[in-house]
Amino acid sequence: MFSPASRRRFLRDLGVSAAALPFALNLPSLALANSTTRKQRLVVIFSPNGIVPKTFWPKETGAEFELPESVAPLAPFKDRLLFLKGVSDRIGGDGDNHMRGIGCLLTGIELFPGNIQGGSHTPAGWASGISVDQEIKTFLQSRPETRTRFGSLEFGVMVPERADTWTRMVYAAGNKPIAPIDDPYQMFHKLYGRMKDQANLGSILDDVLDDLKRLEANVSPRDRQLIEEHASFVRAMEQEIESSKNMEMGHAIPVLEPGLRHENDQMPQLTKQQTDLLVHSFAADFNRIATFQFTNSVGGAKMRWAGVEEGHHELSHEPDSNESAQEKLTKINKWYCEQIAYLCQQLANTPEADGSGSLLDNTLVVWTNELGQGNSHTLDNIPFVMIGNAPGFKMGQSLKFDRVPHNRLLLSIAHAFGHHLDRFGNPDYCKDGPLTGIA
Secondary structure, three states: OOOHHHHHHHHHHHOOOOOOHHHHHOOHHHOOOOOOOOOOEEEEEEOOOOOOHHHHOOOOOEOOOOOOHHHHHHHHHHHHEEEEEEEEOOOOOOOOHHHHHHHOOOOOOOEOOOOEOOOOOOOEOOEOOOOHHHHHHHHHHOOHHHOOOOEEEEEEEOOOOOOOHHHOOEEEEOOEEEOOEOOHHHHHHHHHOOOOOHHHHHHHHHHHHHHHHHHHOOOOHHHHHHHHHHHHHHHHHHHHHHHHOOOOOOOOOOOOOOOHHHOHHHHHHHHHHHHHHHHHHHHOOOEEEEEEEEOOOOOOOOOHHHOOOOOHHHHHOOOOOOHHHHHHHHHHHHHHHHHHHHHHHHHHHOEOOOOOOEOHHHEEEEEEOOOOEOOOOEOOOOOEEEEEOOOOOOOOEEEEEEEEEHHHHHHHHHHHOOOOOOOOOOHHHOOOOOOOOOO
């Protein structure tokens, strides 16, 4: 077992470059002495504009429940699912419900007064506290045995360039929003080294692959398998980037660089690339925490690939009596669910480096939204669906609560990571402690 100093010395003597170093440092045989600690990871996924309750929430409670249309793609993970109906965002104050919905979602605390006007509500600014993902990240990064290169990574797809209360859900502290990275090439650069342009991408990837080959002859068989898998991913990424330059679709195709996120019809491709990067960041142990933000609160993506021509936010305002709109909204949420199912499948297919099952076995995926339903703008029954595994959460069941504050769920998530806070966000909604009945 290598010490931190000898580990770096070994890699330096092999001539491993900066681009491959973060992955190499996390190989099991080169890990810290306490690497036997079971890893725990968190992914929070946001999709906007509420849901269609009748096609989203199971009618049944307990372990015997049926999956309605919107969530049917999660059927392969039914024994790893936890539906939490009745969890409500009780945070009041300034801002419209879309603003408070996303800004208070992970922070559990009011927005600052500000000058962003939402509908007829009072204007507001940024959230006034840290988000739970960053709270857990800080806790994990403070401990040598759980510290990683990045701590957390913030992914996005089709997030607007503008920065306002509707576009941010992650906060490093009050008044300090963190913008998600919604360009997969930019995220790739963050993970594997910054590059000036795509012209030199191939040579840098070649250097990484050369480093990985150099490592193969000097590590254990288990590490060798991980290196081979990582090398395959790097090569596939190179080929995908190269092929995107030559796609023929009858019109000019922009390269994946800043600005592509505004290309609505590229959303499926961007989502897959970002998802694959997220999974590989976990496999390489670059981070234990990730967020994935689809568009933004009031997001207006037009999901033509799912047979929906209208913008999502526009449709979400239609009354329940508009059956056509309800069907289209169900298609939209089902598409989001399909992307989450793909993420979970990739996590399930990826073994842990230490042999303790798959990545999904040690990951809690949380799918949520800023509203309970779009046409009423309610903050009751905020969608919270858990997939995977975490201490304190009994999966494979559908539960219903009576307007319980979502702060208590945020506390439960923190406790699952060993961070035993007494309160999180607004203390008025933490008096009863973590959410009970979920274990």
